[in-house]
Amino acid sequence: MNINLTLIAQAISFAILIWFTTKFVWPYLLNAIEARQKTIADGLAAAERGKQELEVATQRSTEVVNDAKQKATSIITQAEKRASDIVEEAKANAKAEGDRIITGAKAEIDQEVNRAKEGLRQQVSALAVAGAEKILRKEIDAKAHADLLTSIANEL
């Protein structure tokens, strides 16, 4: 159990083993493990990011759907309003057209009445002249009283 040269020889082999491990064993394993840790960390980060993106997208899609619903509602409302407007307009147009037609008809009727009155007036004056002529054939000269008769006819 005495200390001897084995001590130094053993220390040298120890030194060689330390050198070997430091140089050829540890770095390889360290690189592999660190690379794997990085991969795993990246993967987890990507998963987290994906989750967040999914959440955002879900929110956005809900918003879009809600928007679309609102738009559809407003479009329907507008369309209904427009439809009722059109109906109102059509009603108003029809009423105006009817009024116009009625006015036209009234005017025509008035014209007809006037024309009939004119005809009647002329026929009445002619009849009056003929009657007067027959009554006054002998005493009254037709030519002499024509002016008077015309003025009477005009007063009708």
Added chain:
Amino acid sequence: MATGQLTPSEYIGHHLSFNQKVVGDTGFWVLHVDTLVTSALLGIVVFGLLWWVVRGATAGVPTKRQAFVELLFEFVDNQVKSIFHGNRHAFIAPLALTVFVWVLVMNAMDFLPIDIMAIVYGWLGLHEWRSVPTSDINATFALALAVWLLMIFFSIKVKGLGGWIHELFCSPFGSNPLVWPANFAFNLIEYISKPLSHSLRLFGNMYAGEIIFLLLGMWAATGLAGTIFGALLGAGWAIFHILIVCLQAFIFMMLTVVYLSMAHESH
């Protein structure tokens, strides 16, 4: 038992004698061939195995081999991380792995049945051959001394030669010149006790374990009942020894890391 005709002390003495090679004329110039060859072979096999596994290490899904080595790596790395605060990957952590794995396999040689191994060694023409390198004080002291030298090296590297000498005289009691001798004596004792406790703890555990195996082996000399009894006790001790082997390797590694991280810290 092959050595039945020997006395107990001869039996134990036979199993505890080194395969020595004298290379000089004084007592120091002796090599324990068994310690050196066994530890070197174990080192080559185990670290060669590690190298073979990590050479093809992939960052993707690891093979079972690689996963096992990574478990070991993580275990050592976590221990170092909790103690040493610096760039541990440059030197300290690989050193800790080396110490742990090497000491573990050298300790684990203790599981081999000592008398059967003597027969195996006999076939190889080796008549005095001790299986467990860590039950040789030279082996454990070599490791502790190497760590001790590294400790001084890192102390000087981190704090500078002046800083280190300043620390020798000015800690732990303060920089008053009156307490310089006390500080220096304190540090001297610390520097002497560190490698001694470091190496003797491991050596003592493994040496005692070996002797108990030998003592239990001697039950076989008392007959059949004694053989069975001794075998049962030996099995019990071997199972308990699994704990000791792993624990001592772990303690040796932890002390290495603690000593070296203390060398990195200024007081």
